[in-house]
Amino acid sequence: MKRYLIIVVVLLTALANNANAQKVGAKTNLLYWASTTPNAGVEFALGERWTAELTGGYNPWTFNKEENTKLKHWSVSPEVRYWFCESFNGHFIGINANYSQFNIGGMPIPNAFINLNTNAPKGERFKEARMDGWAVGAGITYGYQFLISPRWNLELTAGLGWWYSKYDRFESRKCGRFEQSIYKHAIGPTSIGISFIYLIK
Numbered sequence: 001m002k003r004y005l006i007i008v009v010v011l012l013t014a015l016a017n018n019a020n021a022q023k024v025g026a027k028t029n030l031l032y033w034a035s036t037t038p039n040a041g042v043e044f045a046l047g048e049r050w051t052a053e054l055t056g057g058y059n060p061w062t063f064n065k066e067e068n069t070k071l072k073h074w075s076v077s078p079e080v081r082y083w084f085c086e087s088f089n090g091h092f093i094g095i096n097a098n099y100s101q102f103n104i105g106g107m108p109i110p111n112a113f114i115n116l117n118t119n120a121p122k123g124e125r126f127k128e129a130r131m132d133g134w135a136v137g138a139g140i141t142y143g144y145q146f147l148i149s150p151r152w153n154l155e156l157t158a159g160l161g162w163w164y165s166k167y168d169r170f171e172s173r174k175c176g177r178f179e180q181s182i183y184k185h186a187i188g189p190t191s192i193g194i195s196f197i198y199l200i201k
Contacts, residue, residue: 025088025199026198027197040056041053050083054077056077064106068172069172073101080095091144093140093141094142094159096140096159097137098135102131129169133168134165134167136163139162142159143155160187160189165184166182167182
């Protein structure tokens with residue numbers, strides 16, 4: 001899987017070097033920060049109405065060692081966007097991909113997914129167990145960017161698509177007992193954000 005991530009980064013870098021437009025934006029997602037996850041991304045114009053971006057986040061925290069409450073994960077998400085007016089301005093649609101590795105337990109995370117095929121217990125919640133594994137997904141994004149100043153934009157995004165995940169389930173307590181290995185196919189959010197963008201050039 002790491003090999004595929006390297007390929008994606010190399011392709012996006014090559015596209016950036018060959019871009020015929022001059023706009024490049026650095027961004028960060030405020031909703032991701034609200035979940036205590038530092039994150040950053042870069043988006044660059046491929047033409048008048050096309051952009052590509054690569055974003056990522058990393059959360060290393062254990063919030064309560066005694067109860068083993070944690071939201072540890074890292075994720076990366078490339079996306080290609082088509083803009084209805086011009087790049088970095090107004091409405092856009094996009095196609096995104098996602099990869100994440102996680103070790104999460106004891107967290108009251110709401111279930112926003114429709115399971116298509118799974119061997120997980122019904123009503124499974126991160127609050128009741130610790131999940132250690134990975135997930136990959138792809139979806140369609142809709143968003144809008146507001147021009148705040150010549151250098152700053154505000155972006156609202158939401159995406160929906162397919163996920164496949166595989167993880168081991170443990171008791172949520174520290175050194176909890178292994179319960180089972182789980183796989184899931186699901187439909188749900190692939191992106192959501194309120195982001196600030198700084199236009200570098």
